[in-house]
Amino acid sequence: MSVSRTRTASVAVPFAAALTAVALVGGCSSSGSGGSGSGSGSGNSDRSTTQAAPAAANGLQEDYQKVIKDVLPSVVQIDAAEGLGSGVVYDGKGHIVTNAHVVGKERRFKVTTATGEQTLTAELVAAYPEQDLAVIKLADMPKGLKAAEFGDSTKAEVGQIVLAMGSPLGLSSSVTQGIVSATGRTVSEGRSGGGTGATIANMVQTSAAINPGNSGGALVGLDGKVIGIPTLAASDPQMGDSAAPGIGFAIPSSMVKTVADQIVKNGKVTDSGRAALGISGRTVLGDDYRPAGVAVVEAQQGGAAAKAGLAAGDIITRLGDDRITTINSLSEALASAEPGQKRRVTYVRDGDEKTADVTLGEM
Incomplete structure (x- = not known):
């Protein structure tokens, strides 16, 4: 499986999200005499269960609506020259976190709030393509725009209900719902079409629809806390690299906070926390013309591999x-x-297999 960036195209399409609640009701019958009493009891039980089902559905719907009302004012649309993306307000000073592939090589952006009533300007603070994250800063922090609350992504659980908020296909303030499908995924992003080529660990996989333009938005739990930044959607090579529905990936909030905090404080990432061998390399093919390893093109002096x-x-x-x-x-x-x-590290030199114990360096 490969993944594709969720960059937007200039497309306007009508679509709607529907919430369906299904209640499973179990009935039982009693044997023996006292038909009217038995019938009355069964009827009361049926009515009680029937009344409980809509109540539960209404409760879940209210939870959804509360989260959307609380979090959507923290999600913005980012207009870059090459397309649209999304962003999440990071603090009260106007910093917004998004994807590096959303900002690309640009430095100035048009930012639209969730209501669509305000169009603001922002400038790039710094991008960190290695983790596909970036921070931009608004020239002015308007009223009604508030910082999102970021949760602990290490506590995300499979089956947890989540909402994805952003601007898919340029449709600002859109919300989709799903669950956390898996955690701890390591996913590589392609470079085609402006992708950063980043390999990102510990990503949150979700069934919530992630479409072009969702990149940089918010993946939120029902507690209203952001647990990830939607970044990638899976594609199926057998279907011409078309999107694989229900398989999207979000950068975990723990990494988002680590990177964003450094950029806000220092204007750049000073501690990547990413392991490195200190080499440049290329994929090589075996006798069967299949990928068979990575050839070291250069081992950086003083790097982990060279040592x-x-x-x-x-x-x-x-x-x-x-x-x-x-x-x-x-x-x-x-x-x-x-x-x-x-x-x-196991490697081949002049046809002989060798091993070396390497103390990993930092990217």
Whole structure:
């Protein structure tokens, strides 16, 4: 499976989101005499259950509506020259967090609030393409726009109800609903069409619809806290790379806060927390013309690989227990590791297989 960015196209399409509540009601019958008493009891039970079902549905609907009312004023639409994206107000000073692929190489943006009544201007503070995150800052912080509350993404659970808020296909202030489908996913983003090529670990997978323009928006739990920034939608190569419905990915809020806090404070990321080998490399093919490893093009002087004795021309085939066949598989293996950890690297030099214990560096 591959993933595609959720960049917008200039398309206006009519669509609606429907909320359906289904209640399963179990009935039982009693045997013996006292038909009228039995019938009366059954009728009361049926009426009680019937009344409870709409009440439960109404309660869930009210929860949805409260979250939307509370959080939507914190979600904005970002208009860049190459397309539209979304953003989340990060603090009361006008900082907005979004995706690096939304801002691209631009420095000035038009920002529209959820009501659509205010069009504001913002400038880039810094982008961090390695994690596909960026922070922009409004020239003025208007009334009615408030900072979102970010939750603890490490506590996200499979089955948890979530809402995705953003501007899919340029339709601002749109909301879709789903669940957390999985956590801890490591996903690589393509570079085609302006993607950053980032490999991102610990992503939250969701069934909430993630469409072009949702990028940079908010994935929110029913407690009203943002647990992720929607970034990628899966695509199916067998279907011509068309979107795979119900499979989207969001950058976890824990990483969002780590990166955004550094950008707001320092104007850049000073501590990536990302492991690195300190090499540049390329995918090589085996005798069967299939990807068979990563050839070291350059081992940076003083880098983790060079310190362990790896050199240009070596072909890396394993990192710890992970088999390495492509640059992407190496990036994904590194994304799940931390700087300072030790990993055994298996590589081929002049046809001979060798190993080296490497203390991972930082990206």
